[in-house]
Amino acid sequence: MNVEDAPEGVEEPQILPLDAWHRARGGRMVPFAGYLMPVQYEGIMAEHLWTRESAGLFDVSHMGQLVFTHDGDIATVVRALESxxxxxxAGLGDGRMRYSLLLNEEGGILDDLMVTRRGSEIYMVVNGATKYDDIGHLLDALPDDVTMNLQDEQALLAVQGPKAVDALARLVPGVEALVFMTAGAFDWNGHALWISRSGYTGEDGFEVSIPAEAAAAFADALCAEPEVKPIGLGARDSLRLEAGLPLYGHDLDPETTPVMADLGFALSKRRREAADFAGAQRILAEREAGPAVKRVGLLVTGRQPVREGASVVAEDGAVIGRVTSGGFAPTLGAAIAMAYVPAELAAPGSGVRLVQRGKVHEATVAAMPFVPHRYVRASASPQTPSKAGA
Incomplete structure (x- = not known):
């Protein structure tokens, strides 16, 4: 297997193609996933609510964009990736995408990712913090005759919110024909774009892969539309938490299985029946008997957020679980969290006790998403909720 441009031993924060663009617009830059990224512009609360009501532009160029090929033979690539x-x-049609997981031999999650069939190749988007580890794992696991290219010459921008389609369609006519989890090739001012109708906020929206040298001009054009404002990492995190979407390295890790994480939908029926994927024996046994712990949503009593790292405790104070994400939900006006709790406490309505810095907080297990998804599907209204997310 071959890979291009994967730097080794990267320690200093890398610079996004739009670094100067963010700074010129007042973006406060912070280290994240090995990059300097904007955490906010005018304020997390305002940016969160703007995205829910209109459209936000997110720079997600830190994500890894990988392309897999084999001399035009898509079947060989598919077999390799299904390993x-x-x-x-194999069931993906051209321009169709699917949420999936990279698993270790014990069934633990190494990363969560998106896979898209793109003609005779497969396009994959992996998390920024894990992309070089993912590449190393794939180099070891896939056959030498499959080529993997890291597209680090491409920027990746996400336009999210109920008015995203209005703004983007003025610049790129035809994107309105896409529906959730579909993608296609487009053109803007002579620059080739790959656009999917997907995202990480629970809102309708798009992700746009664009040559890095054109990204600033494209971002300018988008933000010239009245619906669009730049949005930072802070609001991205609160939006995805409201949408019940897990974040790798926080809610997902190599010790966590898809069943524990409530991501069983990522295990396709054909693959379950074949039991031919990494960690299949453990994962299928957990599906049958149920996991010992499970990822759940929590509504926290009061307005004070309970953050990642807080403990879930029994009545006698024994630690029985952990909070993996938490914060204030602007859309709900309430504190919410995700946690791993014993399976017997995972049903909605169950009461749990949390301890953060010695202070006890009461919480109730709640169904996720906390805020309904608004993905646009082929045969459903924009208000139809969906469990899957990118």
Whole structure:
């Protein structure tokens, strides 16, 4: 297997193609996933609510964009990827995408990712913090005759919110024909774009892969539309938490299985029946008997957020679980969290006790998403909720 441009031993924060663009617009830059990224512009609360009501522009160029090929033979690529992913890659039609997981041999999650069929190749987007580890794992696991290219010459921008389609369609006519989890090739001012109708906020929206040298001009054009404002990492995190979407390195890690994480939908029926993916024996046994712990949503009593790292405790004070994400939900006006709790406490309505810095907080297990998803599907209204997210 071959890979291009994967730097080794990267320690200093890398610079996004739009670094100067963010700074010129007042973006406060912070280290995240090995990059300097904007955490906010005018304020997390305002940016969160703007995205829910209109459209926000997110720079997600830190994500890894990988392309897999084999001399135009898509079948070989599919077989290779199905050796490391538990999803039905063979069943993807052209321009169709699917959420999947990179698993270790024990069934633990190494990363969560998106896979898209793009003609005779497979396009994959992996998390920024894990992309070089993912590349190393894939180099070891896939056959030498499959080529993997890291597209680090491409920026990746997400336009999210109920008015995203209005703004983007003025610049790129035809994107309105896409529906959730579909993608296609487009053109803007002579620059080739790859656009999917997907995202990480629970809102309708798009992700746009664009040559890095054109990204600033494209971002300018988007933000010239009245619906669009730049949005930072802070609001991205609160939006995804309201949408019940897990974040790798926080809610997902190599010790966590898809069943524990409530991501069973990423295990396709055909692959479950074949039991031919990494960690299949453990994962299928957990599906049958139920996991010992499970990822749940929590509504926290009061307005004070309970953050990652807080403990879930029994009545006698024994630690029985952990909070993995938490914060204030601007849309709900309430404190919410995700946590891993014993399976017997995972049903909605169950009361749990949390301890953060010695202070006890009461919480109730709640169904996720906390805020309904508004993905636009082929045969459903924009208000139809969905469990899957990117």
């Amino acid at each position: 490391v992913l538990p999803g039905d890659v």
